[in-house]
Amino acid sequence: MIKRSFGVLRFLNRQHIWPVRASAACVGGLIALVSTGRxxxxxELFGQFYNGFFKLGGRRTGFYLYAGWMKRKLAHDPFFNFTEGMSPNELSVLSDWILSRRNALSIELFSGHMMLLEAAHAHWALETDDQDGFEAHxxxxxxxxxxxxxxxxENDDVPVELDADVRDTPGFVQNAAEVLRDFERDLPIEQWRWFVVGGTFLGLVRDKDFMPHDVDLDVGLFLDDLDLVAFEAVFENSxxxxxxxxxxxxxxxxxxxxHAQLRRVPAMLKIVHSNGVNLDVFLHERRDGKIWHGSGVNKWVNAPFKLAPYEIKGQKVLGPDDADHYLRExxxxxxxxxxxxSCITGTTNLAFVKNLHTIAVLLKRYAHFSKARPAEAKKVLRELREQGYIEINDGTKSLSNHIV
Incomplete structure (x- = not known):
């Protein structure tokens, strides 16, 4: 199995020339065809690589190898949303293949895969206001x-250890400094008022540097101060x-x-530097006397904060003024x-985006951790119960009838 490392992520994040994209597309397409017969x-996988989406294409390739007849762990991520970016027709083909693999997969893998597929189908149904289709899915x-x-x-004896998510990230610190300098060049901080958050802010305060075991950078902007069109245009011309x-x-x-409805709020922009380092730009929303930010699955809540000047690797940045309070949150x-x-079990101010994909990911985490990390499994189970997603009656766990 390919070890998760900064070097691998850097390669997947980079922009690649046509011959590399074409070669990867042919290999990926062939693996998908041999693994699935579809x-x-x-x-679809050929197109991902050919259009330069190596990270998504690589993860999808790993999924097909592991879920298919070869059962090879290339770079298996048990929580990967393999439905990302797929059309309804492609999802139908994928559902048909997973159903054909029912007897070859464990109940955990089969049911987990089908949950993600039904979640994707249900969300697509709401895109066209197909209420009957949504209810069926x-x-x-x-x-x-x-x-x-x-x-x-649940296994309290812990006889085995699951694959740890410990990252090998030599070279990240040097490359991260370059990324932050170029981000300042494209978005002058005095004009755009961006600030470092999350793990990047933690490294700045605790380590006086970027964290050596990190793999990306985290910055934020306030959504109500931001012109999204102008913001995107900066990176389209960068x-x-x-x-x-x-x-x-x-x-x-x-x-x-x-009737079920969808509500969308801009959450984050993932951008990639020419050196291959990923930078997550979180859009912070001031709402109900709090500050919210997150991704398509998770959201974090903070008390209101002002911005104060900091410095990291000689680069002047902004960050929350009360560092201790922010980091304790x-x-x-x-x-x-x-x-x-883990951003799910390791943060204390976490909430969840209310959709079926989020619930599916949480359930998959609970099942996965129950085998060898009971403490992590109990944390996820507690979150599921507190959010009202599952019920326990006479020791039997089931999905709540009122998740939506």
Missing amino acids: LGLAR LKQFKHYADLLLGNVV DHFSIAKFDYQTEIYRDAEG HYGEWRVVVKNF
Whole structure:
């Protein structure tokens, strides 16, 4: 299995010349065809590599190898959303393939895969206001969620260890400094008022440097101060950065008539530097006397803060003025170094975006950690119960009927 490292991530993040993209597309397409026997999936994966989306293409390749008949762990990520970016037709082909693999996959893997697929189908149904389609996929989602929960066995003896998410990141610190300098050139801080957050701010305060075991940079801007069109235009015309993904928080809610609806809020922009380092730009929303930011799955809440000047590797930056309060909100005992860090179980101010994909990821984490990390599994289970996503009756866990 390929070890997760800064070098691998740097290669996947980079922009590649045509011959490299074409070669990777042919290899990826062939692997998808051999693994699944579905020409539509091979064509889709070919397109990902050919259009330069190496990170998504690489993860999808790993998924096909592990879920297919070869059962090879190339770079398997048990929480990867393999439905990302797929059309309804492609999702149907993928669903058909996973259903054909039912007897070859464990119940955990099969039900987890089908939950993600039903979640993607349900969200697509709401895109066209297909209420009947949404309700049908929601029913199937609950079926596979209950199947997963009914087969989870919590293991308190811990006889084995799951693959740790400890990253090998030599060279990150040197490359990170270059990224921050070029970010300042493209977005002068006096004009744009961007600030460092998350792990980048933690490294600045605790380590007086970038964290050597990190793999990306985290910065923030306030959404109500931002012209999104002008902001995107900066990176579309940048000599240093390219846009990898614009992520939205998509939440499902019921309107007054009981119909399911989607609400979208811009969440973050993933950009990639020419040296291969990824930079996450979190859009912070001031709402209800608090400050919210996050991704398509997670969101974090902070007390209001002002910005104060800091410096990292000779680069002047801004950050939350009360560093101790901000970091305690996020990490609790932030002075303790944690290399095997999870943004779900390792942060203390976490909430979740209310959609089916989020619930599926949480359930998959609970099942996965139950095998060998009972403490992590209990944390995820507590989150699921506090969010009202699952119910426990007479010791039997099931998905709540009121998740949406």
